[in-house]
Amino acid sequence: MKMGRFIIDSHVHAQRFAAGKAMQAKLSGDGPAPEPGSEEYRKLHEQLTYELQPYDNSARLLFDMECYGVDMCVLTSAFNMTNELNVKMVQDHPGKFVALAYGDTYRQKVQRSGETWSAAAAAQELDDLLATGHFVGIGEGFPQDPTLGAKHRPIDIHQRLDEIGHFMAVARKYKVPVRYHVGLTMGYTTGFCRGSGANPETYNPMWVHDLAIEWPDVPIIFEHGGVQAWWWEKWYEECLNVAAATDNVYLETGTWWTELYDKPLRDPNIGAKKLLWGTDWGASLPIEWQPGQHPETYICQRRKTPPVRHQVDVMGWSLKQIGRLNIPQDDLNLILGGNVARLYRLPLPHTRLFPFVED
Secondary structure, three states, rough: OOOOOOOOOEEOEEEEEEOHHHHHHHHOOOOOOOOOOOOHHHHHHHHHHHHHHEEEEEEHHHHHHHHHHHOOOEEOOOOOOOHHHHHHHHHHHOOOOEEEEEEEEEEEHHHHHHHOOOOHHHHHHHHHHHHHHEEEEEEEHHHHHOHHHOOOOOOHHHHHHHHHHHHHHHHHHHHHOEEEEOOOOOOOOOOOOOOOOOOHHHOOOHHHHHHHHHHOOOOOEEEHHHHOOOOOOHHHHHHHHHHHHHEEEEEOOOOOOOOHHHHHHHHOOOOOEEEOOOOOOOOOOEEEOOOOOOEEEEEOOOOOOOOOOOOOOOHHHHHHHHOOOOHHHHHHHHHHHHHHHHHHHOOOOOOOHHHHHOO
8 A cells, every 4th residue: 555645755876877987987997996895995986976977867767656655755856967868758757747947057167167156146047047947946956166175165154145145046936946965974084163074064053044034935945954974863853943933934854763753743833834854765874774773774884885776766765754754634634745746846647636625
């Protein structure tokens, strides 16, 4: 039996990378190849990150969707993934996918040319993408200066919020949600306050108090709900604080273990109407298991272990976590698809499937 009437995974990466050619070029010199899991191998992997070429991995995604009764997925991009490939997958599989706009072409131009990055120019790229009608929102995260880490420039909260304001204005113009990334993986080393491979706001969910006040008509979705790939609950608690204190902030939940649903579902200022299921499918982050501990299972990378080569079954794991909840089915339906459909204004097979229909 399906777990919900119309299930939508709101966070999916249907593009995957092949490192063969780039890796072969790096290893063509003299000397032995670095061993998987070694420090040399890790450094080589990080050097190759922005040289990897994406390919269409939607066949495996469609297989998992069939396995678990998932009706639709929201395609999002990350480093080196392309908007064009996501649009092609949407067009090739009508009714199965919608896509988010991701500012990447301008980032690549800045890295190649050495020109000074501009938030206004990055926002213009998002504006141009949304104007095509091919995209339903903005994400993953917000664009940032790709040379920030090399500059070792301290992050200023006010300057960064001003930059984000350019992207919020585009979202307001097209009446679409934005996705605010919170969390980090353990396998890729990133900086904290002097530039990093992750957006600086990823460590600061409390900044969204200000964004929500300044842009009350723009839905803001906390990606990963503060728990991306570890067992730490600090950012999760901060995300809950913001969501409970605002009307336009939502929580993505697909990387949560079961117990993390308890607080927001009991909170009268959050509840099921503010939770969106999204698994980060395609990132292929392993699931750790520690019997008898809290949590017993959680998403994490082992730093001494090479990246996994198989397609980790995060969709099955995530549905098992949420399936343990003993809540009204109408609430479960909202989390598993209804809230996503409402925020992104997605087509549904029937009207009156969810309680918000009269809104």
